[in-house]
Amino acid sequence: MLVQGIKSRPTYRGIAIEPHAKRHIIALEGEGALALTEQRQALTPEILSRCEVLYVPRSSRGQDHDLALAALGADVFWQAPTIATLLFRLKASLTNATMGTRLYISGTEGFIGQAMQIALDLGMDFNSIPTEHRGSLARRVQCVHCKGITENVTVSPFQCSHCGLSLLVRDHYSRRLAAFQGVNIDAEEPGTAPDPEELFS
Structure with a gap:
């Protein structure tokens, strides 16, 4: 039921630490921690001395990602x-960042989008920010009718948590809103929406 080939659909190229950056700010959510811990060999003491790791736990299948991140020995490790x-905290860190600071983001699409939004608002170019999707495929969706945003949407169509309309989740993505777009699927014949289909688990 998704429309294919929409150019605004985000792509995530993965994270690789830039060794020549003067400072590294790394924002991680849940299983996004693996994007950093799996690069342990590249994380020299010199690089780690210039790293600020910001982490928020999420359902991580019983793994202690916080312990693994803390064990890396970054200059700053902060768990939210x-x-x-x-x-x-990320906004404050980026506001005070100096030239040569590199930002990296890893986690679910909703998290990546919101963190990216902060960076864009502060004038960073989205092409210069490495991102890596890890964890759930659940989407952050804006209802184009009431403008309400629903987090962690895994099915399409779904009922808007704000106005109650049955929404088709499109692949169209708004970088400004950090959300996919949801459109009323039964506008012409209310009550005829198909059953929800699990698409983003």
């Missing part, structure tokens, strides 16, 4: 209780 708290 919520995504909103991490994003607040």
Whole structure:
């Protein structure tokens, strides 16, 4: 039921630490921690002395990613209780960042989008920010009718949590809103929406 080939659909090329950066700010959510810990061999003491790792746990299949991240020995390791708290800290870190600072983001699409939004608002070019998708495929979706945003959408169509309309989740993505777009699927004949299909688990 998805429309294929939409150019705004994000792509995630993966994270590779840039050894010549003067400072590294690494924002991670849940299984996004693996994008960093799997590069242990490239993380020299010199690089780690210039790293600020911001992490928020999520359902991580019982793995202690926080312990693995702390064990890396980065200059700063900070664990947030919520995504909103991490994003607040990320904004402060980027606001005070100097030339030569590199940002990396890994986690679910919703997390990547929100963290990227902060960076873009501060004038960073999205092409210069390495991202890596890890974890759930659940989407952050904006209803194009009421403008409400629903987090962790795994099915399409789904009922908007704000206005109650049955929404088809499109691959069209708004970088400004950090959300996919949901459109009313039964606008012409209310009540005829097909059964929800699990597409983004």
